[in-house]
Amino acid sequence: MTRGEFRTLLTGLAFTSPWLIGFLVFTLYPVGASIYYSFCDYDVLSKPVWIGALNYQDMWTDAVFWKSLKNTFCFAAVALPLGMVFSLLVAVLLNNSVVGRPVFRTNFFLPSLVPAVAIAMLWIWIYNGKFGLLNYGLHLLHIKGPEWLGDPNWTMPAVILTSLWGIGNTVVIYLAALQDVPRELYESAEIDGASSWTKLRHITIPMISPVIYFNLIMGIIGALQVFAGPYIMFGGGGPNRSVLFYAIYIYQNAFEYNQMGYACAMAWILFLIILFLTWVATRSTRKHVYYAGE
Amino acid sequence: MKHFLGRLIIYILLIGGSVIFLVPLFWMLSTALKPIDQSMSMPPTWIPYRIYTMLDGKRTSVKTGETVSAPSLVVKLTETGEKRVVSPAQLVKGCLLTRDRSGEQIQLPATVVKEIPASPEHPWIRVTSEEVMAVIQAGKGDVSLASAWDMVPAETLQKENSARWENFGGAIRALGRQDFTAQELADNWLGWLPASTANKIAQVIYDHMSPRARRAMSLAFVSYLKNTLVLCILTVIGTVFSSALAAYGFARIPWRGRNKVFVIALATMMIPFPVVMVPIYCMFKAAGWIGTLRPLWIGSFVAGAFNVFLLRQFFMTIPKDLSDAARIDGCNEWRIFWQIILPLSRPALMVVGLFQFMGTWNDFLGPLIYLTNQKDFTLALGLQFYQSQQGGTEWHYLMAASTLVVLPIIVLFFFTQKTFIEGISMTGIKG
Numbered sequence: 001m002t003r004g005e006f007r008t009l010l011t012g013l014a015f016t017s018p019w020l021i022g023f024l025v026f027t028l029y030p031v032g033a034s035i036y037y038s039f040c041d042y043d044v045l046s047k048p049v050w051i052g053a054l055n056y057q058d059m060w061t062d063a064v065f066w067k068s069l070k071n072t073f074c075f076a077a078v079a080l081p082l083g084m085v086f087s088l089l090v091a092v093l094l095n096n097s098v099v100g101r102p103v104f105r106t107n108f109f110l111p112s113l114v115p116a117v118a119i120a121m122l123w124i125w126i127y128n129g130k131f132g133l134l135n136y137g138l139h140l141l142h143i144k145g146p147e148w149l150g151d152p153n154w155t156m157p158a159v160i161l162t163s164l165w166g167i168g169n170t171v172v173i174y175l176a177a178l179q180d181v182p183r184e185l186y187e188s189a190e191i192d193g194a195s196s197w198t199k200l201r202h203i204t205i206p207m208i209s210p211v212i213y214f215n216l217i218m219g220i221i222g223a224l225q226v227f228a229g230p231y232i233m234f235g236g237g238g239p240n241r242s243v244l245f246y247a248i249y250i251y252q253n254a255f256e257y258n259q260m261g262y263a264c265a266m267a268w269i270l271f272l273i274i275l276f277l278t279w280v281a282t283r284s285t286r287k288h289v290y291y292a293g294e
Numbered sequence: 295m296k297h298f299l300g301r302l303i304i305y306i307l308l309i310g311g312s313v314i315f316l317v318p319l320f321w322m323l324s325t326a327l328k329p330i331d332q333s334m335s336m337p338p339t340w341i342p343y344r345i346y347t348m349l350d351g352k353r354t355s356v357k358t359g360e361t362v363s364a365p366s367l368v369v370k371l372t373e374t375g376e377k378r379v380v381s382p383a384q385l386v387k388g389c390l391l392t393r394d395r396s397g398e399q400i401q402l403p404a405t406v407v408k409e410i411p412a413s414p415e416h417p418w419i420r421v422t423s424e425e426v427m428a429v430i431q432a433g434k435g436d437v438s439l440a441s442a443w444d445m446v447p448a449e450t451l452q453k454e455n456s457a458r459w460e461n462f463g464g465a466i467r468a469l470g471r472q473d474f475t476a477q478e479l480a481d482n483w484l485g486w487l488p489a490s491t492a493n494k495i496a497q498v499i500y501d502h503m504s505p506r507a508r509r510a511m512s513l514a515f516v517s518y519l520k521n522t523l524v525l526c527i528l529t530v531i532g533t534v535f536s537s538a539l540a541a542y543g544f545a546r547i548p549w550r551g552r553n554k555v556f557v558i559a560l561a562t563m564m565i566p567f568p569v570v571m572v573p574i575y576c577m578f579k580a581a582g583w584i585g586t587l588r589p590l591w592i593g594s595f596v597a598g599a600f601n602v603f604l605l606r607q608f609f610m611t612i613p614k615d616l617s618d619a620a621r622i623d624g625c626n627e628w629r630i631f632w633q634i635i636l637p638l639s640r641p642a643l644m645v646v647g648l649f650q651f652m653g654t655w656n657d658f659l660g661p662l663i664y665l666t667n668q669k670d671f672t673l674a675l676g677l678q679f680y681q682s683q684q685g686g687t688e689w690h691y692l693m694a695a696s697t698l699v700v701l702p703i704i705v706l707f708f709f710t711q712k713t714f715i716e717g718i719s720m721t722g723i724k725g
Contacts, residue, residue: 001550005550008547008548008549008550009549009550009551011543011547011549011627012543012547012548012549012552013543013549014543015539015540015542015543015547015627015631016539016540016543016544016555017539017540017543018535018536018537018539018540018595018596018597019536019537019540019543019544019559019596019597019599019602020540021596022536022593022596022597022598023558023559023562023596025577025596026570026574026593026596027562027565027570029573029577030569030570030572030573030574030577031565031569031570031573033572033573033576034569034570034572034573037572037573044576044579090311093304093307093308093311094308096301096304098304098305098308104308104312105715106711107311107312107315107316108311108312108315109715110315110316110319110704110707111315111318111319113652113700113703113704113707114319114700114703115655115656115658115674115699115700115703116656116658116674117656117658117673117674117675117677117678117696117699118322118677118696118697118699118700120678121677121681121692121693121695121696122318122319122321122322122693122696123318124681125321125322125325125689125692125693126318126321128689130334130336131333131334131335131336131338131689133317133318133321133338136336136337136338165315165318168315169718172715172718172719173718173719173721175719176715176718176719177719196300221566224566225566225567225568227659228658228659231658232658232678232681235682247568250568250571251568251659251663254571254572254575255575255663260572260576263568263571263572264569264572264573266568267566267568267569267571267572268569270566270568270569271565271566271569274564274566275564278564
């Protein structure tokens with residue numbers, strides 16, 4: 001390494017140091033410590049005690065763990081596809097040269113600005129069994145609405161519905177991607193007499209497939225870590241633990257039951273699940289994702 | 295024709311969708327501007343209203359009570375001064391025949407105040423002036439609910455749309471109060487100064503405050519707002535500065551191993567927060583920072599990978615020649631960074647800053663983990679605390695407080711709409 005190279009290296013490291021320090025202090029050390037704690041009995045007050053893989057074994061027999069895992073998968077399996085389809089649909093509608101597009105875009109986007117706490121407060125009110133807006137709407141259709149937040153059968157649909165209200169972010173991302181699709185492709189397809197559906201299926205979706213893939217991955221990561229909304233709405237896991245999500249159970253173990261070791265072990269399982277699903281999603285979409293540059 | 299139908303369907307779907315997305319927000323605001331009885335009505339009240347009638351020759355806004363649809367009398371009990379609506383048969387020789395709590399028949403001396411010629415077609419209704427209600431609820435004055443009402447013909451009532459802006463004040467008060475002394479002023483507001491200086495300054499400020507100002511400062515809402523803003527400002531400064539610095543190091547200085555390190559940086563984005571949550575908490579606990587605001591902003595001064603990535607992408611689009619020319623003129627890297635790259639990157643820095651502001655304003659998990667004293671709570675945590683305490687009956691206050699939390703973000707959005715939309719598109723497409 002020449003003197004000049006060495007100087008460049010030093011300058012480079014100096015500029016990158018905010019990230020480097022953050023990496024060491026808030027990522028590398030915590031990741032290491034987290035692995036270690038996951039093999040310990042640790043209640044914060046006393047020193048961690050090595051117990052081997054006991055935390056992981058406990059998980060196997062912990063019914064609440066399985067319930068939280070099931071709830072989280074249920075939520076992800078319904079909310080994620082619905083959210084992706086609806087937001088793509090809205091984006092495609094907006095992508096037609098409609099009058100007042102910025103206004104419509106804002107309408108769909110506004111709810112995604114609302115802080116999680118306010119979303120929770122608002123929807124607790126909307127889901128109110130007696131005076132809630134939703135049950136009034138159902139009443140107009142001559143349906144007797146359930147006690148959304150009190151009946152374990154209806155808490156999950158309530159959480160999913162609330163999450164769909166916040167798809168505005170994804171709509172904006174899709175819309176930006178749609179606007180980058182070259183017009184010529186549609187024009188030549190029209191000359192060939194392609195229908196709207198054919199154009200959507202064979203031009204639009206392939207052209208924005210990288211963005212769909214990106215939203216899918218972000219969606220998986222986000223859905224598996226869902227926390228604030230349901231936690232605030234139910235102050236925990238809801239009736240019968242029907243909306244006890246994985247991240248909520250981690251939080252409860254760490255900060256309510258003082259089982260830091262168990263919480264870390266659960267977090268690592270979550271990480272592995274996310275890695276696995278990302279890998280599956282990448283593998284199964286690889287053939288279908290089209291990158292214009294390649 | 296087919297084309298026209300297609301467009302019609304598009305507009306119907308867009309308008310329908312917009313309505314579905316906006317109705318909850320409208321409902322929040324509408325509930326926030328109602329009195330509690332209108333918030334709990336079926337069918338729902340969409341537009342808040344007041345009811346007016348003539349009381350003592352003055353047009354007054356009133357709260358309504360029971361309806362009477364048969365001829366009746368309003369009597370005043372001589373002993374207690376309490377007013378009651380009774381049927382004429384109950385009044386015998388200046389005495390009201392009634393039953394006491396144990397069901398025993400009793401006679402109470404009473405005088406007739408008003409005769410009500412009510413009928414099923416012309417019902418009369420009990421009204422209480424809202425002003426009087428407010429006085430009674432606040433526990434001021436010597437009026438009592440038992441006598442401060444009147445009966446008026448129902449057809450004289452006029453309904454008029456009217457918003458209760460005072461609900462916002464009510465909600466702020468409902469969030470609670472905390473002690474406010476010179477010591478608290480020093481600890482909570484001047485904590486960044488050396489303790490002795492802070493105490494002296496706080497004493498001076500406190501002595502010059504009017505009782506009214508002291509009462510305002512004791513509102514929990516004021517300290518929630520202060521904490522939230524302090525955190526927002528610190529994290530925005532920290533994030534923008536530290537990630538710009540690191541992004542510059544990754545984008546424009548060709549040091550050896552840079553790309554490998556950058557791949558590591560990208561890989562760290564995959565790690566979910568729960569994995570590192572416990573060790574980071576333990577670190578802050580060891581430092582004795584639990585129950586202070588510090589854990590919530592210190593992390594922003596070391597750059598997060600996502601923002602570094604965003605800014606790096608942006609910095610790479612700035613022509614290299616610019617830096618080279620500056621180097622020939624004898625600029626060092628710091629000056630190139632500070633005087634050339636940063637000014638050119640304003641849009642990208644705005645995006646990072648804006649998103650950080652939103653992130654801090656909206657954050658719930660962080661404050662939930664690290665804050666233990668109510669005086670340190672942020673707005674988000676304070677609102678949740680209020681809701682979990684009162685259990686959800688004061689819907690109008692809950693919605694008013696929620697509106698106060700949402701409003702700044704919406705206003706910010708309308709002022710920075712372009713940056714916002716570009717930023718989101720940028721994260722989606724370049725990511």
